[in-house]
Amino acid sequence: MNDFEKMLEENTETGFYSKNQKIKGKVVKITDDKVFVDIGQKVEAVLQRNEAEDVKEGDEIEAVFTGKRDKDGYFILSRKGIISKEKLEKIKKAYENKEKVKATVLSKQDKGYTVLVEGFKSFMPMSESATKKDETLPEGFTFDAYIVKFEERGRFPNIVVSRKQVVEEEKEAEKEKILSLMKEGQKVKAKVVKVQENGAVFTIENVVYGFMPKSELSWDKSKKVEDVLKVGDEVEVVIKEIKDKKPILSLKLLEENPWDKLNLNVGDILEVKVVDINKGGIVVSLGSLEGFIPNSEISHFNYLTAKKKIKVGDIVKAKVFEIDKEKRKIKLSIKQTQENPIEKFLKENPIGSVVEAKVKDVKQKVAFVDLGDIEGLVKIQDATDSSSVKSMSSIFKEGKTYKFKVLGVEKDKVILGTKQLLEDAFKDFTSKYKVGDVVKVKVKKLIEKGAFVDMAEGIEGFIPVSEISKERINIPSDKLSLNQEVEAKIIKIDPENKKVTLSIKQIILDEERRQQEEERKRKEEEKRKAEEEAKKKLLEKLSKKEEKKEPQGEGLGTLGEILRKKLMEKEGK
Structure with a gap:
């Protein structure tokens, strides 16, 4: 066959398809390196095995007709572009x-x-x-x-x-698988990956993360997380619970439960160590357990003040008043080991007694007094009867000490009064002194209108500026100074308002009147004595004249005799 015949035969055989045409065929045979495809020609087409790895005999596939043959004469197909x-x-x-x-x-x-x-x-x-x-x-x-x-x-x-x-996703799937096998109370090996103040983070099989709260570290709550666990430690733990697909782990559950051997009863009084102070109260150590002292059980009154005095590490005496094994709570009380401070105060200072104390806070209508563990309360109506006093600040100063009379108790306060002291003192004063008496006083305050003075029995008196001096003065300090001691005369006592008015001027005027009276009496005495002397001399003179005259017989007598007789009668009277 010449070249022309061969070319004619090829053109005839390939006449169905064009070069690079996509065609479909049926897989008829698969070898290690080739896939044979029936494409409707006399000769099957061949495809490289790596271009059809996922096909099997009988599958219909799509490929590109290359128009070429291999050495065995098979048409060559390609799927590279399609693939x-x-x-x-x-x-x-x-x-x-x-x-x-x-x-x-x-x-x-x-x-x-x-x-x-x-x-x-x-x-x-x-x-x-x-x-x-x-x-x-x-x-x-x-x-x-x-x-x-x-x-x-x-x-x-x-x-x-x-x-x-x-x-x-794989980790999550593995996590789900591990979590599905976990049960509460199960012991597992876990690795510490993070230590913090409130607990520790663990991994279980490097997939599941779990957390151990500090409360699950040990029954002994004084233990610190960093002292027990270190990053990298592999320890056996107990799965306490699984919360939101996160295991809550516990070392405490591997220890003996101290609640099972608790030897404590309600009413027991213990000396306990303070391990924490929080908003609600005080936490104390009871060995492997902890107890709680609520704020309300710290002190009979004013727990905040008592609480401030307590520090972590202090040893305090407390009484057990509640044991709840189900909730695992023990409550104690400090105040139940102490006498009620109000009752104690009233034993030492009965109603009607007088105490000295410092005013610690002054409001408009009341003042608070420091009585140690308790507070005293002074109401404005127990401080004064004066309707002109509108605020307690005009009576008391914070930080200053005053005398008070114990009146009674209201809730957690001792009721005190100063008005009652004034009433008692005024009563004593008026029993000893009256208007007109002169008393020694000490100047305590000077104002434009006069001077306030301290008198006996703790009574305050007032000397008006017009009663300070006989001369007219503009202000009290013209004649008086603070702490000066002077004598003054009581010129008015007002029992209703507990006021005493005094006068220095009246003492001066009294002294002047006394001196004037003495002078008048002296002059009268001198006049009387002069008159007597004159009379005496006249009598003597008359007597001498009569002696020189001879008697004239009976009769009315001479004028001298008559006069001498009258003088003697007058003298006899």
Whole structure:
């Protein structure tokens, strides 16, 4: 057969298909390296096995007719372009449906890895590689991944994949599997990965994370997490409960339960150590257990003040008043070991007695007095009867000490009064002194209108400016000074308002009147004596004249005799 005949035969045999035409055929035979396809010609077509790895005999496939024959005379088919397109479509579908794909590491770059996905070069950022800080994925490492970015760009699409999401899913699946096998009360091995003040974080089989609260560290609550556990420790723990797919772990449950051997009764009085002070009260140590002293049981009154005096580490005496084994709570009381401070105060200071104490707070209508562990209360109506006093600040000053009379008790306060002291003192004063008496006083305060003075029996008196001096003065300090002691005369006593008015001027005026009276009496005495002397001399003179005359017989007598007789009668009277 010449060359022309051969070319004619080839053209006849290939006349059904054109070069690079897509055709369909049926797989009739598969060998190690080839796939034979019936394409409707006298001679079967052949396809490389690596271009049809997933086909089997009887399958209909699509391929490109190359128009060439192999050495055995079979038509050669190719699926490379079709495979590339199919793989790209597969990648797109996997991206859209969030399906996993296989990826193989080609090389490591600065910011990630170059990987091969279905024959296409792709990129995996370091943040999506699920590797640890010093870990590197080797070349040729194949793994499952998700396509997180896909952009068609001709022959070189932009594909970004993530291994991290797959690893997280695998871990979650493994976690679910492990969690499904866990039971409350089960003992497991766990590794400490983090220690903090309120507890510790563990991993179980490096998949499941569990937490151990400080309360589950030990029955002995004085133990600290950092003293018992270190990062990296592998310890046996008990699963107390599983909460929101997180195991709550316990070491305490491996210890003997101190509640089972509790030797404590309600009413027991103990000396206990303070281990914590919180908003609600005081926590104390009871060996392996803890007890709680509520705020209301710290002190009979004013627990805040008593609480401030207590420090962590202090030893306090407390009485057990509640044991709840079911709730595992023990409550104690400090105040039940102490006498009620109000009752104690009233024993020492009965109603009607007088105490000295410091005013610690002054309000408009009341004042609070420091009585040690308790408070005293002075109401404005027990401080004064004066309707002109509108605020307690005009009577008391914070930080100053005053005398008070104990009047009674209201709730947690001792009721005190100062008005009653004034009434008692005024009563004593008026029993000893009256208007007109002169008393010694001490100047305590000077105002424009006069001077306030301290008198006997603790009574306060007032000297008006007009009664300070006989001379007219403008202000009291013209004549008086603070703490000066003077004598003053009581000129008015007002029992209703407990006021005493005094006068220095009246003493001066009294003294002047006294001196004037003495002068008048002296002058009268001198006049009387002069008159008597004159009379005496006249009598003597008359007597001498009569003696010189001779008697004249009986009769009325001489004028001298008559006069002398009258003078003597007058003298006799």
